[in-house]
Amino acid sequence: MKTPEIIVSGKSNGEGIVLRYRTARGTDIFGLAVPNIYSNTEWDLGPTWCYLIAGRETSLIDTGRFGNYAVLESMLRSTGKVFSDIDRIILTHSHEDHDGNLAEILPSIKGEIWAHSIYRQMISYHPDIKDGARHPELPGSCRHCIMPEKFRSSTCVQYHQRRSLVDIDFAIDSDQRRPGDSLSFMFTPGHSPDAICVVFEGEVIFTGDTLLPGITPHPTLSGAFEANRRILPDSYSYENTVYGLINYIKSLDKLAGLTPQPTAIFPGHRLFYNDGFNLIHSLYGRAGEIIRFHIDRCRDILRIIDAKPAGLDGIAFQHFPASSLVGAGKSMARDEVMAHVEVMEKCGDVCWIGENRDIVQSTGSNNFLNVIGAYLQDKGK
Numbered sequence: 001m002k003t004p005e006i007i008v009s010g011k012s013n014g015e016g017i018v019l020r021y022r023t024a025r026g027t028d029i030f031g032l033a034v035p036n037i038y039s040n041t042e043w044d045l046g047p048t049w050c051y052l053i054a055g056r057e058t059s060l061i062d063t064g065r066f067g068n069y070a071v072l073e074s075m076l077r078s079t080g081k082v083f084s085d086i087d088r089i090i091l092t093h094s095h096e097d098h099d100g101n102l103a104e105i106l107p108s109i110k111g112e113i114w115a116h117s118i119y120r121q122m123i124s125y126h127p128d129i130k131d132g133a134r135h136p137e138l139p140g141s142c143r144h145c146i147m148p149e150k151f152r153s154s155t156c157v158q159y160h161q162r163r164s165l166v167d168i169d170f171a172i173d174s175d176q177r178r179p180g181d182s183l184s185f186m187f188t189p190g191h192s193p194d195a196i197c198v199v200f201e202g203e204v205i206f207t208g209d210t211l212l213p214g215i216t217p218h219p220t221l222s223g224a225f226e227a228n229r230r231i232l233p234d235s236y237s238y239e240n241t242v243y244g245l246i247n248y249i250k251s252l253d254k255l256a257g258l259t260p261q262p263t264a265i266f267p268g269h270r271l272f273y274n275d276g277f278n279l280i281h282s283l284y285g286r287a288g289e290i291i292r293f294h295i296d297r298c299r300d301i302l303r304i305i306d307a308k309p310a311g312l313d314g315i316a317f318q319h320f321p322a323s324s325l326v327g328a329g330k331s332m333a334r335d336e337v338m339a340h341v342e343v344m345e346k347c348g349d350v351c352w353i354g355e356n357r358d359i360v361q362s363t364g365s366n367n368f369l370n371v372i373g374a375y376l377q378d379k380g381k
């Protein structure tokens with residue numbers, strides 16, 4: 001893709017940057033890098049990139065992390081727009097670094113809010129449905145929150161409560177295009193059960209967290225399906241098609257199969273990092289790289305437990321560098337290992353042993369290579 005033009009400069013990780021990209025049909029797209037709390041930590045995602053499509057209609061994709069209303073407003077002004085110019089806000093998924101500020105913007109918006117149909121269930125509370133959820137008292141998006149208690153601050157609670165009051169005007173269901181519209185949607189669950197990618201004029205795709213340069217998003221756990229199936233819309237509650245690593249890989253495969261392939265790829269994080277652009281030049285190629293990354297991670301987990309069966313923490317300790325295992329990184333690493341173990345267990349490559357069934361042992365097979373590999377096919381080298 002051609003390099004976007006920086007119209008407001010920012011920090012070396014991109015924070016504060018406003019950029020402009022002009023499509024072949026002459027529509028201006030602005031990227032707004034809103035500060036993110038994880039910046040400058042071991043699990044640094046960099047800022048959240050929100051995008052403004054300044055076409056015949058004005059669409060804002062994602063609203064950044066909670067607490068950045070004023071930042072978003074001033075970034076928007078640098079594009080020549082104000083909140084009341086926005087015809088619609090589209091949310092890529094229900095994570096706080098992507099739909100923060102939404103509740104605060106709403107009073108100034110005349111336009112509509114669009115999100116996947118599962119999004120409604122993610123922002124609302126379902127305290128009566130416990131079903132083994134780690135935190136049934138939190139909204140749908142956080143019933144499986146892995147963050148240690150100290151990370152669940154009062155701002156978090158405030159954000160959830162305000163967000164739960166938001167009304168969705170248009171619920172996107174599966175892959176969808178509205179007649180005559182230059183926007184279409186791809187349902188890409190896995191990192192979040194309600195994740196969507198937004199395609200514009202066939203040339204541009206906004207990938208949210210589903211496809212990022214340089215890093216891979218955390219997959220959800222397929223185990224979260226049982227805890228959440230009764231909060232999902234009926235059509236998603238029979239069979240798990242929205243949680244876990246394998247569903248995430250299916251979403252990557254779907255992106256790789258999109259025809260025509262968009263040539264301008266705008267991710268939710270890391271578009272600019274370490275003082276330079278991190279442009280993704282091929283949707284298909286990057287999807288293949290990420291699938292290969294997960295194959296390698298499974299392979300390494302098998303190598304570790306082949307030497308000696310281990311629990312999730314023990315595997316994480318051997319698989320990740322020590323610098324990733326500080327603070328919340330420890331629970332993230334553990335869940336990341338679990339997401340891979342779930343797939344390999346389903347494939348018959350590992351089983352749980354020990355008195356508490358908390359030790360992972362390999363069975364000697366590596367069927368995962370065929371199961372995940374089937375989605376790799378010939379996605380580049």
Ligand SMILES: [Zn+2]
Nearest residue numbers: 095097209268
């Ligand atoms: Zn994110």
